[in-house]
Amino acid sequence: MYNMALIERCLSDYGALPVATQVSPNDQMQNQWYLEVGRSAVEVILAGLMSSYVPQVNRVLDLPCGHGRVLRHLVRMFPTAEFHACDLDADGVRYCAEQFGAVPVVSRPELSEVDFGTKYDLIWVGSLFTHVAEPQCRSWLAHLAKFLTARGIVVATMHGRWSQSVHQRMPYIGEDRWQEIVNGYHARGYGYADYVSSESVDHVPGNYGISLARPSAILSMLEHLEGIRVFSYSERAWADHQDVVVYGKPAVDEAW
Numbered sequence: 001m002y003n004m005a006l007i008e009r010c011l012s013d014y015g016a017l018p019v020a021t022q023v024s025p026n027d028q029m030q031n032q033w034y035l036e037v038g039r040s041a042v043e044v045i046l047a048g049l050m051s052s053y054v055p056q057v058n059r060v061l062d063l064p065c066g067h068g069r070v071l072r073h074l075v076r077m078f079p080t081a082e083f084h085a086c087d088l089d090a091d092g093v094r095y096c097a098e099q100f101g102a103v104p105v106v107s108r109p110e111l112s113e114v115d116f117g118t119k120y121d122l123i124w125v126g127s128l129f130t131h132v133a134e135p136q137c138r139s140w141l142a143h144l145a146k147f148l149t150a151r152g153i154v155v156a157t158m159h160g161r162w163s164q165s166v167h168q169r170m171p172y173i174g175e176d177r178w179q180e181i182v183n184g185y186h187a188r189g190y191g192y193a194d195y196v197s198s199e200s201v202d203h204v205p206g207n208y209g210i211s212l213a214r215p216s217a218i219l220s221m222l223e224h225l226e227g228i229r230v231f232s233y234s235e236r237a238w239a240d241h242q243d244v245v246v247y248g249k250p251a252v253d254e255a256w
């Protein structure tokens with residue numbers, strides 16, 4: 001059973017102070033929906049907490065933090081928690097440490113080489129799996145599970161079925177590579193193609209692009225994780241765009 005008092009406290013804490021509106025000039029995520037997208041993360045995280053058993057949120061990992069598009073909301077939602085802000089973008093990590101008091105963690109291109117050295121009650125993964133190939137998605141989902149507290153959860157976003165419609169209106173990537181992605185999606189449930197260099201970002205070397213995954217493909221990756229339960233999968237839940245999966249611990253309630 002989820003902790004109702006925690007949900008009530010999150011809501012009242014989130015409403016108590018305004019969210020910071022100053023945005024780094026280096027923030028690559030700036031657009032007209034910047035604040036709404038962050039607020040929507042609050043909603044899906046609350047839903048994640050209500051689908052799971054997290055008793056308290058004492059330590060949070062925001063991965064990838066970027067320049068704090070979501071973190072600025074999370075520090076309001078959990079004002080007493082310790083935050084770790086992790087990204088390959090060292091400028092973004094530094095910004096999150098300076099502006100939001102987060103512990104800085106500069107990542108590695110192969111995320112499974114990162115030892116966070118601690119455990120989290122909540123790991124928020126906003127738009128990372130949406131940019132990586134199937135083997136990375138599978139192994140990174142598993143890697144993050146190792147850093148959960150006994151009742152901790154990962155709330156992660158994916159490009160799901162709806163992203164096919166989004167691409168028609170606002171293409172993620174060139175049409176030739178989109179076809180490659182769609183082919184993989186139809187064949188295996190998970191499609192991926194690298195950006196070409198003009199679409200990519202300097203601080204992310206190597207495999208980085210766009211993915212498209214069926215809910216069943218993601219759930220099948222999670223099904224194989226020992227000690228992990230899937231709490232929910234919601235299509236189009238983040239900002240009416242990306243799917244959101246919530247997984248974590250315990251796999252089996254202690255009472256059984």
Ligand SMILES: C[S@@+](CC[C@H](N)C(=O)[O-])C[C@H]1O[C@@H](n2cnc3c(N)ncnc32)[C@H](O)[C@@H]1O
Nearest residue numbers: 029064065066069087088089107108109126127
């Ligand atoms: C679409 S942005 C999302 C940023 C942030 N979550 C937000 O919503 O504003 C994707 C981010 O993933 C980061 N990234 C890519 N590969 C990474 C890795 N191996 N470890 C950590 N961050 C990575 C990029 O640097 C970039 O900041």
